[in-house]
Amino acid sequence: MPDYVIETSNLTKRYGPVLAVDNLSLQVSQGGVFGLLGPNGSGKTTTMGMVLGLVRPTSGTFRLFGQEADGDFRDNLHRIGAVVETPALYPYLSGRANLRYFQGISGKGSPQEVEQILHTVGLADRASSKFSTYSMGMKQRLGIAYALMGSPELLFLDEPTNGLDPAGVAEVRELIRTLGTGGRTVLLSSHLLHEVEQVCDSVAILAKGRLIAQGKVQELLHQGGAIRLKTTDDAKATSVLSGLPWISGIRGENGYLVASAAPERSWEVTQALAQQDVYISEMSPDQISLEEYFLEVTGEDAPSSPGGEQ
């Protein structure tokens, strides 16, 4: 099995004067839930579209399951399940008939599998109703059911909790976490920071078509972390810490000093201050949220806070 299920290299998509994706080099490892985070228009869906063969890249290359995706890479698409943007299925067909159709054109699977998937996503009772009569939440569920057919190794889910009620959101997030186990990879595109923080193991942050940061969620949060401390001499401590090259900033906050540095470098802070006869009375890691990290790395407004969820 290759190291990465998806690997893009300088992938670029231009629509006339608009640069939708700009030299994107991204690696998605096998297994787990990978978040593609960014505000609307940041290039998440276009990136998904290119990797799925729906959108032709202007330049750059990508590999799927370790295989160069030039020309016909449809064999690899059989290993993928995807819902890009809103779940778009046939409005005049029932939920069951929609799944039967997509199962039929892929040439594998059985009617029992359809029933089982409908049950998994909680649509067994409404399987005979037309897709056009479904609520947004039901459409999302059927979209996930559609993506799950054929037991794909890689799942693309684009804003899968859109339109779901809070209970539905929690259910779907739990489902996504389950789907990301057992070697399967889930690529979750979302503008909801809270969702990505809760569900994803790794994340890539996009803004204006560019990759801003990529890595394990916890590592990124640590990278953007800080150390909160109380000392015997705050003025001297500020002066000492300001001289350390790996501390990007220091400020006073509610009687504490907050040094912008990865919490795992706490011992170096202790050492540096002790050498100057400044002693620490309190010290704790000050881990930022993904939202704060997003603001820090993009220098703009957060895409959507948890309170902004629908």
Place this chain on the structure above:
Amino acid sequence: MIGQLFNLVRWEWFKLQRRWMPWILLAIMLLFSQLFIWGTFFSYKSQVQSSGEVFIGGRDIEGSFRVSCNDVLAGNTSSLPSNISPDMLQELKRQCASMAQGRDSQLREMYSGFTIPGSIPNVLGVAQSMGMILIAILTASTLGTEFGWGTMRAVLVRGTGRWQYLTAKLVLLALLAGAALLVVSVVTLATSALAGALAPQPPPGEVDSLGWNDAAINFGKAWFAMLPFVALAACVTMLTASSAVGMAVALAYYFAEQIVVGIFINLFDWYQNVADYLMVENINTWMQGNQQGRVSFGGDGNLAEATTGELHAFLVLSAYLLVLGVIAFRRFQKRDIAGASGT
């Protein structure tokens, strides 16, 4: 490869049979073909019952009259105006004799037009004229709605090849065109048998009617004649990703070509050379070869000329199929597939 294509065609049919549109279009096709059968039937019946009437009027006669030719030919002059001159009576008899001769032949022609087997090729001609518009609408709808609903994405991300998918759609549409003609033929078989049983027999005599052979040939020709409009609608829909534009352009072309040809051919002699390469013009040539007196298959003196016309039409229509098909496939192969547009 063939197996995969067959599978796609099968599942396209699974979808299409659940839409109203193909059934409504088939009903329209059946309606028009049956209107032709029963229209001819009632017209025939009326002609048989009318026994032929002649209108008399003029400066020498006070008022105007309609007289029965049967009366005139039988020498029954009681219903004629009293002031009719002997010369006029003679002329009237001559007209009636001539009419009676033509009328018998016309009645036989009409009778064969709505009874088996002559009704089949006639109705296929009607079904083809109506069908090529309807199949263009169905083609544009079948392809365009995939873009509008965003389902094209859902199909392609499952690893379905683009050209395989488009081929499956077009093969299904071509098969449906044939199936529709078959349904029309079968229904016509039943209704024209009924019409034949209800209608009075025509006057005895030879009639140059269309037979089973013509029915088979017309079936193939009508089917082929519908395909260029499938290609036109598919091409425009693939270029614009819109069913509405696909339908509009196909319909507009159908009417515009005939209007433009009608006008320009009377204004400019050279325009005939252009018209010889237009789609509807060649479809008409292709179909008329077997309908107007069966010149190409009936064996009269114009056989060579008519066959050349049909061959030319066949080649031109094949070229349209090829060019429009290539454009549609190339465009589909290259284009980005956007999400649902709602159109």
